[in-house]
Structure formats: C-alpha cells, structure tokens
Amino acid sequence: MLTLHVAAATGDAVLVEGARIAALGPYGELAAAHPAARVRRWPGVLTPGLLNPHGPELLERTYHPDPREAGELGTEPITDPAVLASPGMTDARRGAGARRGAQRLLAHGTVAVAGELRVRAVADAVRRAGLETVPRPGGPADTRPSLDPFAPGCGPAVWMPDLRTGGPARFAVFDVRDAAELPERGAAACVATVLGGRLVHRRA
The missing domain is CATH 2.30.40.10 (Urease, subunit C, domain 1)
Incomplete structure (x- = not known):
C-alpha cells in the first residue's frame, strides 16, 4: 500500500x-x-x-519505570547505580525498561542511537522497537545525555542522512x-x- x-x-x-x-x-x-x-x-x-548519541547511557545505564512501578520507583528515569545493580533488576526487567526508553526516544523524533549496547535484553528491545544502532567513534562526547537532543548541555543535534x-x-x-x-x-x-x-x- x-x-x-x-x-x-x-x-x-x-x-x-x-x-x-x-x-x-x-x-x-x-x-x-x-x-x-x-x-x-x-x-x-x-x-x-534524529540520531541520539547516548544509546548506552539512556538505555542501559538508565531504567525507565513501568507506570505500575510508580509507587516503588516513581515515574522518572532512574540512573542511580545502586538501583540498577540491585538483585531485582534482572536482564528481563532491564530489557522492559529499555523498551519503554525506546518508545520515549521515538516520541522525540529519534530514529537511531549511537553506542554499543552490551546487555542482550536491552539490545533486543531496541532492535524490536526499530531503532537503528550505529557505532560511536571513540568515547562518549562530553555532553549530558537526554531524550531531547536540543536540551541544554547536549551539544549540537545530529540528524540522520x-x-x-x-x-x-x-x-x-x-x-x-x-x-x-x-x-x-x-x-x-x-x-x-x-x-x-x-x-x-x-x-x-
């Protein structure tokens, strides 16, 4: 069609x-x-x-809670290493969080993320969402990760071809x-x- x-x-x-x-x-x-x-x-x-340059930071080093977890974890993305390393934060749970994070990226016009995703459940969730992953030359840029590449401190926005x-x-x-x-x-x-x-x- x-x-x-x-x-x-x-x-x-x-x-x-x-x-x-x-x-x-x-x-x-x-x-x-x-x-x-x-x-x-x-x-x-x-x-x-948009190409978001902070794939690992936003999808592996951040947990996006399910609304049903609001009483326990709130509704905002979580970057606390202690929470991310807790026994209850299984790979399956992290994959579900990455799926929600991918949906948030899509809602900001992002069609690809840069950086290597090392957690298989996270990489699978991103792939199923349709987001392309591309290599990130060298280390991450000295910028603040955000779902919105236009937010202060994120550096210049990067567009796909x-x-x-x-x-x-x-x-x-x-x-x-x-x-x-x-x-x-x-x-x-x-x-x-x-x-x-x-x-x-x-x-x-």
Missing part, C-alpha cells in the same frame, strides 16, 4: 511503499500522480529524524513552523515517527 505523508508547514511530502521511500516532492504533484495513496497529514515539518527516493522510509515530523524553531521548542514537538515505513509514534 502507498502512503503519502505531507507536512502542512512546507507542503513537502514523502510517498512510502513498504519499507522504502517511493518518491519525494510537493504534495500536489505526488497526490496527482498517486491518487490511490492513503494520505497522512501532519502539522509542521518533516525531517530525516537526508531522505532519498529508494532509501529507507525513516523520518520524523515536528510541529514547528520550520527547522530553525526546533532548538527553542525541543524534540518533544515531535508528532510522528516512521521507521521501516511503519508509524511507530503518533502524538495523541
């Missing part, structure tokens, strides 16, 4: 067929050429998606007037994330 994603702020559109990008261009032209395509209209701008016809259908949409507004609004302005042609995040 063909799906046409269009960003309202610019009129740019991406035609997706399966897991690949079938065409790029103005919405009017693509809609006229593919009248049977399902159309998804989004506010804002459509981008290649530009979208291209025939390339992977992997992108994000942010509810901003243009990309220049993103540093002020932050990645929480993400309204949709697509990986492998699938809509893996949609803001309610």
